[in-house]
Amino acid sequence: MKTIKESINLHMTFxxxxxxxxxxxxxxxxxxxxASRPDPEDAPVFARWLVNQGSWGVLGTLAQGRVPFxxxxxxxxxxSGFPYFYLxxxxxxxxxxxxxxxxxxxxxxEYTLGTCNQADPQSPVCAKITLSGRLRLLPQNSKEAAFAExxxxxxxxxxxxxxKQRGFRVxxxxxxxxxxxxxxxxxRNLTVYQYLxxxx
Amino acid sequence: MKTIKESINLHMTFxxxxxxxxxxxxxxxxxxxxASRPDPEDAPVFARWLVNQGSWGVLGTLAQGRVPFxxxxxxxxxxSGFPYFYLxxxxxxxxxxxxxxxxxxxxxxEYTLGTCNQADPQSPVCAKITLSGRLRLLPQNSKEAAFAExxxxxxxxxxxxxxKQRGFRVxxxxxxxxxxxxxxxxxRNLTVYQYLxxxx
Numbered sequence: 001m002k003t004i005k006e007s008i009n010l011h012m013t014f015x016x017x018x019x020x021x022x023x024x025x026x027x028x029x030x031x032x033x034x035a036s037r038p039d040p041e042d043a044p045v046f047a048r049w050l051v052n053q054g055s056w057g058v059l060g061t062l063a064q065g066r067v068p069f070x071x072x073x074x075x076x077x078x079x080s081g082f083p084y085f086y087l088x089x090x091x092x093x094x095x096x097x098x099x100x101x102x103x104x105x106x107x108x109x110e111y112t113l114g115t116c117n118q119a120d121p122q123s124p125v126c127a128k129i130t131l132s133g134r135l136r137l138l139p140q141n142s143k144e145a146a147f148a149e150x151x152x153x154x155x156x157x158x159x160x161x162x163x164k165q166r167g168f169r170v171x172x173x174x175x176x177x178x179x180x181x182x183x184x185x186x187x188r189n190l191t192v193y194q195y196l197x198x199x200x
Numbered sequence: 201m202k203t204i205k206e207s208i209n210l211h212m213t214f215x216x217x218x219x220x221x222x223x224x225x226x227x228x229x230x231x232x233x234x235a236s237r238p239d240p241e242d243a244p245v246f247a248r249w250l251v252n253q254g255s256w257g258v259l260g261t262l263a264q265g266r267v268p269f270x271x272x273x274x275x276x277x278x279x280s281g282f283p284y285f286y287l288x289x290x291x292x293x294x295x296x297x298x299x300x301x302x303x304x305x306x307x308x309x310e311y312t313l314g315t316c317n318q319a320d321p322q323s324p325v326c327a328k329i330t331l332s333g334r335l336r337l338l339p340q341n342s343k344e345a346a347f348a349e350x351x352x353x354x355x356x357x358x359x360x361x362x363x364k365q366r367g368f369r370v371x372x373x374x375x376x377x378x379x380x381x382x383x384x385x386x387x388r389n390l391t392v393y394q395y396l397x398x399x400x
Binding site (some may be wrong): 062067107123 | 255256257258260261262263266267268269270271272273274286291293303304305306307308309311312319320321322323328330332356357358359379386387
């Protein structure tokens with residue numbers, strides 16, 4: 001007959017085994033976006049790297065509520081995975097359009113990082129990503145607006161000199177869909193949850 | 201009394217004077233897009249230079265007929281001012297979307313040319329242009345499709361290796377609207393007619 005202590009040990013083993021197993025199969029969670037080009041097979045980490053290392057892209061909104069209109073914009077994600085923008089609501093149409101219809105997409109190319117070697121910008125091995133969702137004006141004096149503005153001005157010091165009285169405000173792209181191509185294959189299967197939780 | 205010959209000469213002078221005047225005030229028409237950065241004040245020539253010197257941008261279409269979707273694409277204008285693309289109608293959503301709703305925009309940044317000096321990509325002195333219009337599939341075996349394909353493959357040799365059996369076809373952006381920022385000023389006032397006729 002087993003002693004009570006032996007019985008508890010046995011139960012603990014049965015209890016811990018699945019936990020240990022779970023720990024082993026859970027994808028590695030990184031602390032912050034990686035600095036060097038990740039394995040293209042690891043689509044969520046690759047996407048976070050591309051967005052974090054990139055500094056500008058094309059922000060698409062709807063003109064007159066129905067026609068696609070892209071505009072060159074700098075951005076920063078501050079390591080969060082969410083692109084933040086510093087947009088005028090009076091000088092430039094993009095901020096103006098977003099206040100009327102928030103559906104937007106940010107598109108960027110790995111070509112801007114200089115890591116595509118000899119690949120053409122349209123080659124699938126020169127990665128491209130499109131983050132789609134709703135472009136939201138962050139409330140002034142909110143913690144997130146302060147965080148985003150600090151990240152934007154650190155990455156793009158010239159934005160800090162833009163005239164605040166011309167309606168420059170911080171916007172956030174709240175992502176609902178991700179389109180990523182980074183190899184000779186169809187667009188990667190990648191959820192927003194995987195993208196946001198691949199690194200901490 | 202004037203002789204008949206003198207009378208004809210006088211009439212010819214009156215007839216030619218306005219023509220000579222018109223010739224003098226007509227903006228200079230260039231033979232082909234300029235190779236070096238034009239004066240930002242000359243918006244039509246600047247726009248033609250930017251489009252001709254650029255090699256890739258973000259092509260925006262409507263996903264599900266209502267949501268903006270940008271996609272990194274190489275292009276060539278072959279000196280014509282019209283951007284041509286080599287898009288798959290089966291592998292990639294952009295060609296697929298354009299066949300359903302042709303409204304599109306091509307956005308590019310002078311930043312990709314390396315002529316912005318120290319200016320941020322979002323600075324107005326680092327030029328950006330958005331050509332909006334309808335993205336049209338060119339008829340196969342047409343003269344224009346052959347011209348466009350030759351220009352695309354010359355500028356982007358890797359495109360020539362893309363699998364034709366996967367539905368790669370030549371598309372043309374038929375421009376109806378031009379958005380150009382190239383100095384500390386509101387977007388330039390620039391018509392498609394001025395853009396197309398500033399150079400020959």
